[in-house]
């Protein structure tokens with residue numbers, strides 16, 4: 001049993017929450033207090049159980065507290081918890097790199113470890129800059145990314161980001177990144193309407209390639225932009241464009257990797273091999289923060305020539321043995337169980353749910369689905385006023401209070417009203433603006449997925 005009043009008071013006094021307007025939130029809300037998690041379920045201090053509709057910001061691809069991962073962590077913790085990776089190696093980091101190289105797109109057999117998606121991107125950006133400088137093209141210093149792109153939180157990753165509200169506070173310091181029109185539109189299976197978007201990036205790269213270091217893309221799905229999807233053909237065309245103009249292609253698989261799209265990597269769907277590939281989130285199945293930037297011998301060889309040309313970059317926890325041991329067990333599970341193959345059946349159920357919603361509820365403007373992602377874009381409706389009463393902090397409210405602000409800063413948006421309805425019905429469905437979405441663990445049992453999808457349907461119907 002936890003001391004709930006104490007936890008809530010300590011949180012209210014000291015915890016600065018991510019993506020949260022703290023003043024409004026502290027005035028109006030109690031956080032959900034999670035005490036346990038298992039599979040797709042979160043258990044609250046109140047004893048309630050919630051289906052985790054977004055697999056905890058997309059990391060728990062194998063469900064919470066997977067027993068094999070917990071056991072791998074326990075085993076490793078008894079032998080070696082951490083040692084710096086500079087000039088030292090250990091079994092988990094070495095064998096994990098070998099295993100990653102075996103499942104990565106062909107030729108990406110060099111593994112640089114870091115801590116999370118943002119640092120994997122940061123490393124890729126620095127590698128790209130130094131790569132060109134050391135091959136005699138020091139003017140190649142600019143990046144190209146998509147409108148609506150999201151690549152993480154460091155200043156480097158923020159520079160690549162194309163979501164205006166996240167960039168704005170840092171606009172004075174971000175580096176030079178040109179944002180081009182996104183090819184994302186209708187459902188990925190719809191007729192490709194990406195031609196104009198490709199023309200725009202092609203024109204830019206053809207004209208200015210002498211100053212462009214890399215194009216950075218989330219493959220097929222722009223997650224944080226609201227699960228916007230585009231056809232694999234665009235990715236293939238950009239790959240060819242980059243190859244023609246000696247521009248590196250950095251693929252950000254932080255969200256899409258580890259089977260989320262129904263293939264191990266998003267770029268597999270386009271049969272594309274990037275120059276650098278960033279992976280995180282599902283890397284440890286949600287147990288520990290760990291990530292990697294994968295690249296080829298060709299890229300690595302530009303760093304030959306001693307200390308003056310080496311990649312002088314590294315985080316304290318690079319290759320952490322605990323994370324690496326868990327990440328190896330993740331890959332073993334993917335080898336031994338039909339995790340990626342099982343996505344097709346889950347996809348079919350998500351699509352069927354979307355079709356029912358679209359047929360029944362006019363509020364549902366668009367449904368997008370690929371792999372184990374379902375996004376239900378709602379028409380914005382006039383905002384409702386959030387309750388102004390300050391809830392007690394001594395006990396969780398029987399009826400949850402409305403959340404008022406989402407990741408994009410909307411107030412009591414339709415997405416958050418659906419969140420509220422879902423919360424009452426037993427699911428955690430954090431929205432992206434007016435987009436309600438599900439990204440459950442890939443191995444979510446089918447009855448739990450059906451339950452989650454009926455909560456989505458009932459909750460959207462309740463606000464329509």
Ligand SMILES: Cc1ncc(COP(=O)(O)O)c(C=O)c1O
Pocket residue numbers: 116117118119121150151152153218223224252253254255280281
């Ligand atoms: C595509 C993409 N890249 C990078 C990141 C940043 O990852 P992290 O939050 O682990 O730093 C995210 C996070 O959601 C992401 O979706």
